[in-house]
Amino acid sequence: MTVTDIFIAIFSTLGSLAILFAAIGMVRMPDFYLRLSVTVKAGTLGVGFLLFCAAVIFPDISVTTKAIAIAFFLILTAPVAAHMIARTAYHIGVPMWKDTVIDEFETEDERGDGEE
Amino acid sequence: MKSPILQSASRYLLPILLLFSVFLLLRGHYYPGGGFVGGLVAAIAFVLHSFAFGTAESMKMLKYKPSAIIPVGLIVAAIAMFLPVLFGLPVMTGLWIEEPIPVVGMIGSALLFDIGVYLVVIGVVLTILFTISLETH
Amino acid sequence: MLFTILIGLITSCLLIPLGKYFRSPVSVALALLPVILFGYFVYHIPQVSSGETLYESTKWVPSLGINFDFRLDGLSLLFSLLITGIGSLIFVYASSYLKGHPYLDRFYGYLCLFMSAMLGVVLSDNILLLFIFWELTSISSFFLIGFNNDSAVSRKSALTALSMTGLGGFLLLAGMVLIGEMAGTYSIGELINASGVITEHPLYPLVLGLVLMGAFTKSAQFPFHFWLPGAMKAPTPVSAYLHSATMVKAGIFLMARFTPILGGTPLWSYTLLIVGGVTMLYAAVHSLFRTDLKGVLAYSTIAVLGVLTFLIGLGTEEAFIAAGTFIIAHALYKASLFLVTGVIDYQTGTRDITRLGGLRKVLFPVFVAGTLAALSSAGLPFSFGFIGKDLIYEATLTAGDPLRILLTVVAVIANICLVAAGFMAGIKPFAGALPTQFADVKMPSALVWIPPLILGLSGFALGCFPDLAGQYIVAPTVSALTVEPVEFTLKIWHGFNTVLLLSGITIIAGTVVYLFNKPAVSKIAFVERFNSYTPHYFFQKSWITFRRFSVWYTGFMHNGFLRSYLIKIIIFAEILLIYELVKGGPIYIDYGKLIPVSVHEGINVLILLGAIYLTVTTTSRLTAVVGTSIIGYAICLMFVFYSAPDLAITQFTIDTLTVVLFVFVLFNLPSFLVVAHGNRSIVIRDALVAGLFGILLSLTAIKVLQVPTVKDISEFYGKFAYSLAKGKNVVNIVLVDFRGFDTMFEIVVLSISAIGVYSLIKLRLKTSEKD
Amino acid sequence: MIDNHIVATVLVHLFTALAQLLLPKKTVPQMILSIAGCLLSFLLALALFMKVYSGGILTMNAANWDAPFGIVFVADLFSSTMVLLTSVAALAVSIFSAVGVGRARMLFGYFPIFHFLIMGLNGAFLTGDIFNLYVWFEVVIISSFVLLTLGGRIPQLEGAVKYMAMNILASMFFLTGIGILYGITGSLNMADLSLKIAQVEDRSVVNLTAIFFLVGFGIKSAVFPLYFWLPSSYHTPPSAVAAVFGGLLTKLGLYALFRCFTLLFVPDDFAQTVFIIIACATILTGAFGALIRTNIRRVLSYLIVCHIGFVVGGLGLCSKTALLGAVFYLIHDIIVKTNLFLIAGLIRQLRGTMNMGKLGGIYAEYPKISLLIAIVLFSLVGIPPLSGFWPKIYLIEAALMSKSYAFTASVILGSFITLFVVAKLWSEVFWKDAVVDEVIVDNFKPLKTGRKFLMILPIGILASTSLFIGLNAEFIIQVADRIANEMIDTTPYTSAVLGNK
Amino acid sequence: MELLLVFLIGALYASGVYLILRRSMVRLLLGIILLGNGTNILIFLLGTITKGKPPVMAANLEVFEDIYADPIPQALILTAIVISFGLTSFAIVLLKRVYALLGTDDLDTLNTPQEEDI
Amino acid sequence: MTLNLYFDYVIFPLLSVSAILIFIRLFKGPDLVDRVISIDLIITTGIAVITAISIRSAQPVFLDVAVILALIAFLGTIAFSFYLDKQK
Amino acid sequence: MIKHLLMNLLLSFIWVALTGSLYFMNFFFGFLLGFSVLWILNRSEEDHRYFTRVPQTIMFIFFFVYEMIVANLQVAYDVITPKYFFKPGIVRYPLQADTDVEISILSTIISLTPGTLILDISEDKKWLYIHVMYLGDKERFIQRIKNGFEKRLLAILR
Numbered sequence A: 001m002t003v004t005d006i007f008i009a010i011f012s013t014l015g016s017l018a019i020l021f022a023a024i025g026m027v028r029m030p031d032f033y034l035r036l037s038v039t040v041k042a043g044t045l046g047v048g049f050l051l052f053c054a055a056v057i058f059p060d061i062s063v064t065t066k067a068i069a070i071a072f073f074l075i076l077t078a079p080v081a082a083h084m085i086a087r088t089a090y091h092i093g094v095p096m097w098k099d100t101v102i103d104e105f106e107t108e109d110e111r112g113d114g115e116e
Numbered sequence B: 001m002k003s004p005i006l007q008s009a010s011r012y013l014l015p016i017l018l019l020f021s022v023f024l025l026l027r028g029h030y031y032p033g034g035g036f037v038g039g040l041v042a043a044i045a046f047v048l049h050s051f052a053f054g055t056a057e058s059m060k061m062l063k064y065k066p067s068a069i070i071p072v073g074l075i076v077a078a079i080a081m082f083l084p085v086l087f088g089l090p091v092m093t094g095l096w097i098e099e100p101i102p103v104v105g106m107i108g109s110a111l112l113f114d115i116g117v118y119l120v121v122i123g124v125v126l127t128i129l130f131t132i133s134l135e136t137h
Numbered sequence C: 001m002l003f004t005i006l007i008g009l010i011t012s013c014l015l016i017p018l019g020k021y022f023r024s025p026v027s028v029a030l031a032l033l034p035v036i037l038f039g040y041f042v043y044h045i046p047q048v049s050s051g052e053t054l055y056e057s058t059k060w061v062p063s064l065g066i067n068f069d070f071r072l073d074g075l076s077l078l079f080s081l082l083i084t085g086i087g088s089l090i091f092v093y094a095s096s097y098l099k100g101h102p103y104l105d106r107f108y109g110y111l112c113l114f115m116s117a118m119l120g121v122v123l124s125d126n127i128l129l130l131f132i133f134w135e136l137t138s139i140s141s142f143f144l145i146g147f148n149n150d151s152a153v154s155r156k157s158a159l160t161a162l163s164m165t166g167l168g169g170f171l172l173l174a175g176m177v178l179i180g181e182m183a184g185t186y187s188i189g190e191l192i193n194a195s196g197v198i199t200e201h202p203l204y205p206l207v208l209g210l211v212l213m214g215a216f217t218k219s220a221q222f223p224f225h226f227w228l229p230g231a232m233k234a235p236t237p238v239s240a241y242l243h244s245a246t247m248v249k250a251g252i253f254l255m256a257r258f259t260p261i262l263g264g265t266p267l268w269s270y271t272l273l274i275v276g277g278v279t280m281l282y283a284a285v286h287s288l289f290r291t292d293l294k295g296v297l298a299y300s301t302i303a304v305l306g307v308l309t310f311l312i313g314l315g316t317e318e319a320f321i322a323a324g325t326f327i328i329a330h331a332l333y334k335a336s337l338f339l340v341t342g343v344i345d346y347q348t349g350t351r352d353i354t355r356l357g358g359l360r361k362v363l364f365p366v367f368v369a370g371t372l373a374a375l376s377s378a379g380l381p382f383s384f385g386f387i388g389k390d391l392i393y394e395a396t397l398t399a400g401d402p403l404r405i406l407l408t409v410v411a412v413i414a415n416i417c418l419v420a421a422g423f424m425a426g427i428k429p430f431a432g433a434l435p436t437q438f439a440d441v442k443m444p445s446a447l448v449w450i451p452p453l454i455l456g457l458s459g460f461a462l463g464c465f466p467d468l469a470g471q472y473i474v475a476p477t478v479s480a481l482t483v484e485p486v487e488f489t490l491k492i493w494h495g496f497n498t499v500l501l502l503s504g505i506t507i508i509a510g511t512v513v514y515l516f517n518k519p520a521v522s523k524i525a526f527v528e529r530f531n532s533y534t535p536h537y538f539f540q541k542s543w544i545t546f547r548r549f550s551v552w553y554t555g556f557m558h559n560g561f562l563r564s565y566l567i568k569i570i571i572f573a574e575i576l577l578i579y580e581l582v583k584g585g586p587i588y589i590d591y592g593k594l595i596p597v598s599v600h601e602g603i604n605v606l607i608l609l610g611a612i613y614l615t616v617t618t619t620s621r622l623t624a625v626v627g628t629s630i631i632g633y634a635i636c637l638m639f640v641f642y643s644a645p646d647l648a649i650t651q652f653t654i655d656t657l658t659v660v661l662f663v664f665v666l667f668n669l670p671s672f673l674v675v676a677h678g679n680r681s682i683v684i685r686d687a688l689v690a691g692l693f694g695i696l697l698s699l700t701a702i703k704v705l706q707v708p709t710v711k712d713i714s715e716f717y718g719k720f721a722y723s724l725a726k727g728k729n730v731v732n733i734v735l736v737d738f739r740g741f742d743t744m745f746e747i748v749v750l751s752i753s754a755i756g757v758y759s760l761i762k763l764r765l766k767t768s769e770k771d
Numbered sequence D: 001m002i003d004n005h006i007v008a009t010v011l012v013h014l015f016t017a018l019a020q021l022l023l024p025k026k027t028v029p030q031m032i033l034s035i036a037g038c039l040l041s042f043l044l045a046l047a048l049f050m051k052v053y054s055g056g057i058l059t060m061n062a063a064n065w066d067a068p069f070g071i072v073f074v075a076d077l078f079s080s081t082m083v084l085l086t087s088v089a090a091l092a093v094s095i096f097s098a099v100g101v102g103r104a105r106m107l108f109g110y111f112p113i114f115h116f117l118i119m120g121l122n123g124a125f126l127t128g129d130i131f132n133l134y135v136w137f138e139v140v141i142i143s144s145f146v147l148l149t150l151g152g153r154i155p156q157l158e159g160a161v162k163y164m165a166m167n168i169l170a171s172m173f174f175l176t177g178i179g180i181l182y183g184i185t186g187s188l189n190m191a192d193l194s195l196k197i198a199q200v201e202d203r204s205v206v207n208l209t210a211i212f213f214l215v216g217f218g219i220k221s222a223v224f225p226l227y228f229w230l231p232s233s234y235h236t237p238p239s240a241v242a243a244v245f246g247g248l249l250t251k252l253g254l255y256a257l258f259r260c261f262t263l264l265f266v267p268d269d270f271a272q273t274v275f276i277i278i279a280c281a282t283i284l285t286g287a288f289g290a291l292i293r294t295n296i297r298r299v300l301s302y303l304i305v306c307h308i309g310f311v312v313g314g315l316g317l318c319s320k321t322a323l324l325g326a327v328f329y330l331i332h333d334i335i336v337k338t339n340l341f342l343i344a345g346l347i348r349q350l351r352g353t354m355n356m357g358k359l360g361g362i363y364a365e366y367p368k369i370s371l372l373i374a375i376v377l378f379s380l381v382g383i384p385p386l387s388g389f390w391p392k393i394y395l396i397e398a399a400l401m402s403k404s405y406a407f408t409a410s411v412i413l414g415s416f417i418t419l420f421v422v423a424k425l426w427s428e429v430f431w432k433d434a435v436v437d438e439v440i441v442d443n444f445k446p447l448k449t450g451r452k453f454l455m456i457l458p459i460g461i462l463a464s465t466s467l468f469i470g471l472n473a474e475f476i477i478q479v480a481d482r483i484a485n486e487m488i489d490t491t492p493y494t495s496a497v498l499g500n501k
Numbered sequence E: 001m002e003l004l005l006v007f008l009i010g011a012l013y014a015s016g017v018y019l020i021l022r023r024s025m026v027r028l029l030l031g032i033i034l035l036g037n038g039t040n041i042l043i044f045l046l047g048t049i050t051k052g053k054p055p056v057m058a059a060n061l062e063v064f065e066d067i068y069a070d071p072i073p074q075a076l077i078l079t080a081i082v083i084s085f086g087l088t089s090f091a092i093v094l095l096k097r098v099y100a101l102l103g104t105d106d107l108d109t110l111n112t113p114q115e116e117d118i
Numbered sequence F: 001m002t003l004n005l006y007f008d009y010v011i012f013p014l015l016s017v018s019a020i021l022i023f024i025r026l027f028k029g030p031d032l033v034d035r036v037i038s039i040d041l042i043i044t045t046g047i048a049v050i051t052a053i054s055i056r057s058a059q060p061v062f063l064d065v066a067v068i069l070a071l072i073a074f075l076g077t078i079a080f081s082f083y084l085d086k087q088k
Numbered sequence G: 001m002i003k004h005l006l007m008n009l010l011l012s013f014i015w016v017a018l019t020g021s022l023y024f025m026n027f028f029f030g031f032l033l034g035f036s037v038l039w040i041l042n043r044s045e046e047d048h049r050y051f052t053r054v055p056q057t058i059m060f061i062f063f064f065v066y067e068m069i070v071a072n073l074q075v076a077y078d079v080i081t082p083k084y085f086f087k088p089g090i091v092r093y094p095l096q097a098d099t100d101v102e103i104s105i106l107s108t109i110i111s112l113t114p115g116t117l118i119l120d121i122s123e124d125k126k127w128l129y130i131h132v133m134y135l136g137d138k139e140r141f142i143q144r145i146k147n148g149f150e151k152r153l154l155a156i157l158r
């Protein structure tokens, strides 16, 4: 194994682990919002690591730009999606974990100037 | 369900997706992509826009009815198909300009055909989705 | 000869545009057509009677051996003369009888068509050509019987007649095709030579059955006779023409035509004898129980048809002579009786025998015609009927059969009834006192009473000079049947012998029966008690049962439930697949050729299976959509595993769009698939059927995997993708170049579906908008 | 040989449809374009037919790739005959549509879709590539979905759901068959497949493949027990549409069935038995259904099913005579069935209903139209010498020759029921007096003479075609005979496509 | 791997068939989609599968040097996917219209009695 | 140990296990939104797998697939949230 | 500022052309080289924004990655240990950013950082509703965002 290989092995492992954590979080987290919170980031991070490996292993600028593009697109879209689904979940009343400490959104809603 | 975050996201995603779709279209002959996928991605760009701003808004932005794109695309593709007949060749035969052109590569009737496909796919997807969406919402 | 047929066809076609000029009494001019034809055939009598057969041929469909091949031998001539001769009188009669009828032109059109068809039947020298005209007679008679189409009974009779003769026709066709198959020809001349081949063929009974079915249905033999009385709903000229002289005789003609081909075997003889005998007895007795003049005539006609069948079945020369003579005699007197009946009906407004009487006082010429016909029908000396009857008895007596006594007795009984029936129809309405309501009955136009009078008179003319008919017409007819020249003379007087005795008995007994058998409504009631034992009833019942079965079957198969259709289709496919898989023997798998499984591929399949399970079992629409979308994404991943990036991209984008589509559509539907829970046993059944289908598909796939694959085409693509098609993504090259045509029309498919979606959603027809 | 003429009919319809798509709001130009396109395509089809009839099989390698590498179009006598018949039917329907289809439907793409449908049919008949055939099938299916639902009435949609489900299932079977076929031969070109399939050692795999084609095309041809979609849907669309469907759609299935089972798979004894059983059951099913229905179009739908049995039986008997008869029947049936559905439309125009119980009095009011219709009706029955008669001789002959008495009996019974049903239809619809307590909605009388003419003309065209077929049977027999020869000896086909490789 | 895919194909076909035999029109649609997927994978499998060798030439090559996956099944499936998208979208909209008109997606109710025929 | 083997025995199994775990969530729900975010994460994992395959098979072409996935995967999520929002 | 960016890119391309190798690292090196050259050349100009913002951006990215890794580790730890440590809540966060671009970038960043997730934004775009995993003290959380991401971001964008 060359140095690059070891480098790649490490980063790909990190990436995979990040995704594994996201997956575990997905299963283990007690409510929807917490699951969402975990997954978006860890998933993106994991993919980011793997993309970094790809960029390193292929000596080609097109691959590198592609890897950047993927990461960029993920960073661009994932939070938007998360925001949309979270908002909807909240609107349709997906319950929060019993230990939730504060919900300022709800009070906002009650004030009546929430959306719609 | 207007979300400012989605709206501003779609504002920069729309050009990116469109650009990307053209990219897919042009390089289809060499790499994965082509008219279909390109068209689908372009359509998705507008679908996203309609999610963010409402379909009526997207229609306004398009100016033309998406269904009007369909015959245009079909005609482009049909011309690409029919062109060789004028040269005494069987329909659909690939015609090529001798010299490759930078970025795109070889230019030929295949590309024209792919452009037709691209337009048709955009037209079709948008017609279907926008029609349903306008009727329902 | 072709022109004799064409001229009628052309006339009937011309009557469509020119009909309006023939709705007036001018229509009598159309009688010129049969008159000319009659003249044509008369002109040929000497030639034919000298033993010559005239042939004519025009190419039409040589591949099938069907050409306009015509022959004019004795048999054809006999029938041609009847068709055109009686036809002439009918044409004249009808122009007056149906005077002022708004559709007189149509009537003549059908009549011309019918006459041509009949001529075609009798002149054809090719059995398939004969069949063509045979069917045309059925169709044209359908229009004639149903001519009074505003009457429901009329329509029903026409339908029944067409059904019976039509069914017989199709069977006849099969029989003829089979004959052609056996003998290698459809030409009658050649078939007569090949007669032995056919009669000795193992399928001869089948052929015989098929052909005779055709003949029996057409000539109203028991048990298919019932359509004929019904067909009396037609205008009287039609009854006179079709049901006495021509169409029903087509069946007789057919049997005669086929005598030299199929005849001469015991099977042939016994079948005809039995059917003919039963028919004549059954119908003759039946005729006595009718009160409707036309009913009486119809049944007596059936009886006569039975007699003719019977005679042809006898198969002796004497029988043929009798048949030939009797055909002429019957045609003359029966047509006359029908026409007389028509006049009575027309002038008095009734055909009920119980109410009719004394009409000789007001309708004298008609009375003469009727009486002449009745006497001929009774077989009084100096009538042609007398000759006919004598010949019948002679034929039965000389049959040489052990059954000849029985046959003779049968003939006598039948004839007795026929005498009575003839009197009932021809004399009864004119005899006795004139009921007051008929006192002011007017004499009809001469055009109406002259034709029956001519017919009646010619019956007696021929009765006085029988050999005129015998030598010139009957003899050639008989030789057409026996295929050798025959010599005989028809004489009025044979001396005192058994035949004369039988004739005397017949006439006396018939007169007695006539005098004592008072037609009455009570008798009809009596007969009706046996209705449920009649063939007609049997056929009706069978038809009703058949219809019921059709209703049940159609409802069972096509019950309106999509899933029931789908499961039938699937089970059908499964049966075939199981058969082939079982027949194909055990399935081997070459494990060495398989690609090893990687973890991620295995897990991917596992997820796919899980997603399938989720999709199938969930009760929430949305979850089902989630499931399918996961399936799509997993498949996309699979495409990446197995080197198909283009597919992966397409699958993914399309899958995403499908989700969007579903989401757009589904949200105003209730979210739960409540209707999904059906009967548990149905669910199990469906699951078994579906599971079996999956297993069969898997087994098929395994079998196919064992077949070594050829890759020369894809290698060609790889080799020339860049050099010739100037690209490096071979899939895309295939799509836009090698197989660009697929793509071109695939986008057409997409476009159509978009237009469809658009119109489906936008187009709302108002109820007022018609197609 | 480069011969773009082969696809000319396809292209004409394509460009006609495209031109119409560019004029979405202009119905009159669409109409004119449609009739002109159909006329042109008819002339081209006629020319193609003549060319093939006199000069033998023609091929065209699309995109200039030699077979089997590209998609090849083949005009043999069978395909060019089918194209010609399609063109005749299309021309008639196109003219009829001008009056028979409402403006609302025209505004929503009736004409372009109609032309796409015809284009699809022509393409399907002409292609020599099995996957390309699939694409054409899909063009036809999707067009027929759209035409079926155009207008969106409830019965239409109900029919469409069933139609759609079963036709998609059929496509699934077909596509599965193609997949397997590619798996065992690595080819898609039908001529090439014909040679390669013959070389496959494991015959049971070939037979399995054949089953998928049998079921797939069987559904499309509406044979027993796969026919359900047809009587579920054909009574729902506008008559012009029903005419195309009735005349042509199932025939495409039959065409494909014949192509596949003569060129690719030669039926073994089992397959022949299956075909015969299917044929008999189909005839009976259709006959039973037609007997008990009272709506004209439902009756006609079942009659379609019934008569498909005749044709399939010809395939099952698989002798030359049988194939000849089947092909002749196919030729006859396309013209007559198209016409009958047009007639149903005309009747509806005359009376506002297609229910036999409510109809009546047409003969009294429109005697000449009625007689014209009578010709068509009796052609259907096969009253000699009209067109339906001739093929029956061959079919019965072939059935008797191969001792297939069940099929003979079915043909006779089927013909008889057809006769009965048609006679009853005539008596109920034309003879019977108009039903007293029914309000007659005669939409025909108020039409302008020109429009009346446009409605009658196509029926007349098709009726005269029927008459031509019947009276000039010798010519049709010659054609059918050569087609049957093509089916039995496929060497000319394969060598025309592959060049003598 | 092939056997696993064979199993998967069986499962897809079986579940597709099971779903089209249900009363719900949504399930009918899902069944059709599953059958379509099953067919696609079948074509893919029977056209032989190859790992990691897409039929795309590297930028510096003009012919393939290595083995590559068969492009034909891929092209066929691609066409099939797109076509079934067209059909599916039409079918979905049909479902929508039926639901709008009849208020149900129960296929068993799609039986307008014959008497209502025109 | 080569990089390929490392990928086969470590990276792919890790990602596969993740996919299974996410799928369990997808199966369990309980709400539709849980399923939706499971899909989202499965796609993200898919992108990771594609990247890994691209590295493992030395075929950068597969990254093109990943680009598309990254760019449009979120549309499904948005569609679902749109649906739920409208349905309410 | 755009002028400088373009110039810088041009210089990188020239470098790549000169060295003849379109390798990413090479391009990056060229970019750095070009940046320093430009910086040196333009020290006297008034508009220094470009030259301050590039390092700022880079610093910001590093800060973001750092935050992300730390938070990820925290969450990861929480995920794999049996007991839950988090105290989730939804916080109403007053926005300083006011343009669309600012808000989107900020919310993207907040969402991408583990432990926080944008739920919604108020109609008037003055408030963000943030779902927080570890909500010790609400005010402290708000301050952390305000002085952390938002401040740095606005510094770059404005």
Ligand code: NA
Pocket: G077, G078, G079, G080, G081, G082, G083, G084, G085
């Ligand atoms: Na924990």
Ligand code: NA
Pocket: G109, G110, G111, G112, G113, G114, G115, G116, G117
């Ligand atoms: Na965050």
